[in-house]
Amino acid sequence: MEQVSVTPSDITGITESLNATETFNCGALQANSEEKGDVLTEEMVSGGISHLGCDLTGQHHVLCSLSLPSLNLRDISVLCNYVRLQKLELPHNNIKDVSCLSHMPQLVILDVSHNEISDFFEFQPLQCLQVANFSHNHIPDIKDLKGFLCLRKLDLDYNCLSEIGGLEQCSMLSHLSLAHNKITKISRLGRLPLTHLCLRGNQLKGVEGLENLQRLQVLDLSMNHISTLSGLQKLGFLCSLNLEKNQISKVPDLNPVIGLPLLMNINLLGNPVQEQPDYRQTVIFLHQHLTVLDQEPVSVKEKVSSVNIFDPPMDLLAAIDHMTHLVYQMGQPQVLYHSTPPTADVPYPMLVLTGPEGCGKEELVHRLCQEFGEYFGVGICHTTRKANVGEENGIDYHFVSEEDFQNLVRMGKFVQTTQHGGHLFGLTRDAIEDVAEEGLVCCVHMELEGVFSLKKSCFEPRYILLMPTRVEKFVSHLKRLKLYSPAQIDRAVQRVALYSNTCEQRPRFFDDIIPCDDCEEAYQTLQQVVKDYLLVQEEEGKASSGLSSDSSFTAENPPPPPLSGSRSETLMSRPGSDSSFMPRVPNIQAELSFSKLPTELASVMRREQQAREAVVGKRPGLYSQLSKRYKSAQKPSSLQHHQDPGARFQEVSSSDESRASSFVSVPSPAGGLVKPRDGSILVQSSGMLEDRNLGFKAESVLPPILTGHKTRDVCRSPQSPRAKPTSPVEKNQVANVKEAFS
CATH class of the missing domain: 3.80.10.10 (Ribonuclease Inhibitor)
Structure with missing residues (x-):
């Protein structure tokens, strides 16, 4: 067949002719196929060829597409003369021999599906062929x-x-x-x-x-x-x-x-x-x-x-755990806890040590409570695991069966529960109350899941993280303990990353982070942190600052500011630390520096008196306060009180001077303990009390932990005696407290 060449001037006419005869060609192909049998003829090809385009050289315009579907064709040998074809479609026929394709070197697309081809590609390789469809054949x-x-x-x-x-x-x-x-x-x-x-x-x-x-x-x-x-x-x-x-x-x-x-x-x-x-x-x-x-x-x-x-994320588990215990508690007879009131305004101070398994948090808790027995007591948790070598029931844990543990859950006894290592752990409200009744701060240790759960409760503890920094040393430490299997050691090492990610993703989630690669160094750091929390200073520091145990401060003689550069000041100013743990002391001196009305001075005096009574544990009850306020509202104030309120203020200050100098620990509004230095707490606390009758607004003060109870022994060894004051200053302070109580 001769090459079909078309000049550019004839392209438009050819295109219109192809479009006009497209419907006619389809009918003509079917009629020719019925008349001449299964052999492909020139007339059939002329009716199915279309799509004007250029050859591979780009120099000639050719009709490059041929489509002849469903014609029952068997012989297509006539296609040997169509060497310029680029697209050939012959589906749904009866074709067996496709050797004519060897004469189409420019063929790009080939569709011979639904035929009877058994010899696959029995023709010369087509270097330009890109798409080939041989489906529904017999290859x-x-x-x-x-x-x-x-x-x-x-x-x-x-x-x-x-x-x-x-x-x-x-x-x-x-x-x-x-x-x-x-x-x-x-x-x-x-x-x-x-x-x-x-x-x-x-x-x-x-x-x-x-x-x-x-x-x-x-x-x-x-x-x-x-x-x-x-x-x-x-x-x-x-x-x-x-x-x-x-x-x-x-x-x-x-x-x-x-x-x-x-x-x-x-x-x-x-x-x-x-x-x-x-x-x-x-x-x-x-x-x-x-x-x-x-x-x-x-x-x-x-x-x-x-x-x-x-x-589930730890937040979800903690929320579910908290809701579970809250529902069970509501189903039980309600108990009023005097030492740990469940209100956000007066949170009971607690200290929580957390860290990966085997980091030494349990040992540090007992050691801390042994050294600072006047302030801390161990909150003993319940667990379903077996006791390890050297552990005692009622001292390290309350070891119970899983059935007993679940019974305690249904009785609403727990504040938080967690599951770790296939065992259940939980902290009961009674365990906290037992420590609080002794006038101590509850100190407990738990895993990270327990921290998330405890944060959902009404308690606001201070959280200290013990963090291993060297994995090799941590692994060797776990192996030396001989308490953990290799699988448990691997799990403990993996949880180090969990604690680290928690610190990175949740800023200020922990109040302090202490490296625990060395147990003794970790305890020294923990000891210093606790002293900062308690505002405890060494005797040398007091001497250098000019403080004495029997000094009292008034509005005319305010207490000196804390030493610059101290760790307490550093913690309060450090961006990553929670300064709410430190006592929020208002600037009473600034308030008293301005001239005040007699009514305002009388309000200051009353708040001063209440602060003194709170320090020594003789704060009047609710009904007595309401009765006193009611009676004072019924009768007018005395003329002498209005004329010379300052004299009354000096009188009260001098009468309770000895009690003000007593060395008594008072919980701070942020949940920690404030150890007052001499009588400064009187002036500091006076600005925190609120007098609603006079419209004087200030921050609330935590009630003191109940005193007067016999402090229980929190040491691990029952034979270890309670630490007693040895310095003359401390003896003088204790004598002042006894004198105040008498």
Whole structure:
């Protein structure tokens, strides 16, 4: 056939002619096929050829597309003369021989699907062929395709292939479809740059052979007999995986593909794994990147729900734990706790030590309470684990059975409970109350989960984190204890990162962080921190600052400011520390420096008196205060009081001077302890009391921890005596307290 050349001036006319005769050509092709049988003729070709374009050289315009579908053609040898064709479509015919394709070197797209071809590519290699569709034929095997250099997409669905081969040299092949064949094993794919691979409806039992397809993005393995996915874990670019109607029976069988970072679509319809409880939530939880599962979109609500079921955050666990105990407590007879009132205005002071398992927090708690027995007592927790060597029931823990532990939960006894290492731990309200009744601050140790739970309660402890900084030394320390198995040691090391992440993600979550690589150094640091909390200073520091135990301060003689550069001042000014733990002392001196009305001076005097009574533990009760206020409202104030309120102020100040100098610990509004230096607490506390009748607003002051009880022995060894004051200053202070009580 001669080359059909068209000048540029005739392009418009040819295009209009093709459009006008398109409908007529379709009917004419069908009529010619019925008249002349199954042989392709020139007239049929002229009716199916279309799409004017340029040849590969770009110098000539040719009709490059031929489409002859559903004509029952068997002989297409006439196409040997059409050497300029670039696109050939002959689907739904009865073609067996396609050797004429060897004469079409410019062919780019070929569609001979739904025919009777059995000899695959029995023609000269077409170097320009990019898309070939040989689906629905009778091809038994794949010949060597090394001459097809530009082949990008190959469709061999519904043939008789039993194995894969001959594709190793197709360096540009990206789409390969071998669906509904008889392939039993994946092999000879080499390192093809495939991005789409379809093996649907074969007889595969495994996926070995896909490890080297590093660019694979879409993989269809549906309708096979696959029970394991081992071999897919290296496909880092895989985005979609279709496993419909296979033999995946357990969720762990999906582990090879769970960690793939780009996998967003998984189809597991028709697999036994769908019968497992919580199947969908489990798969969504294991693979948080999923957007479509079993052809249904994955919502954000489902992702959050799956995390809350299988790995709930500590905030959620703490909230659930708090609600559980609160509900059980409301179902019990209500008890009024005098030492630990459950109000946010007057929180009971507590100290909590936390850190990874084996960091030494339990030993430091007992050692701290032994040295500072006048201030701290150990809050003994309950646990269901067995006692270790050297531990005693009622001193280290209350060791109970799981049944007894659950009974305590149902009775509403616990403030917080946690589960760690397969055992239950909990802190009861009675354990805190036992320490508070002795006039002490409750000091406890717990894991991070317990800290989250305790933060939901009405208590506001100070939290100190003991943090290992050298993993090797921490591991060797755990091994020396001989209390932990290798699995427990690994878990303890992993939890170090959990504590570290908590510090980074939640600033000021802990009030202090102490390295615990060396136990003695950690205790020295803890000791100093506690002294700063208590505002305890050494005798040398007091002497250098000119303070004495029997000195008293008034409005005319205010107490000196704290020493500059002290650790207390550093903690209050440090950005990462919680300065609310330190006492909030208003500037009373600044208030008294201005001239005040007699009514204002009388209010200051009354608040001064209440502060004195609170310091020595003789604060009047609620009813007596209300009665006193009512009586004072009924009768007018005395003329002498209005004329000379300052004299009355001096009188009260001088009468209680000895009691003001007593060395008594008072809880601060932030939940810590304030150890007053001599009589300064009188002036400092006077500004914190609020007189509602006069409209004077100030911050509230915590009531003192009840005194007068016999302090219990908080030391680990019952034989260790209670620390007694030895210095003359402390003896003088104790004598002043006894004199005040008498």
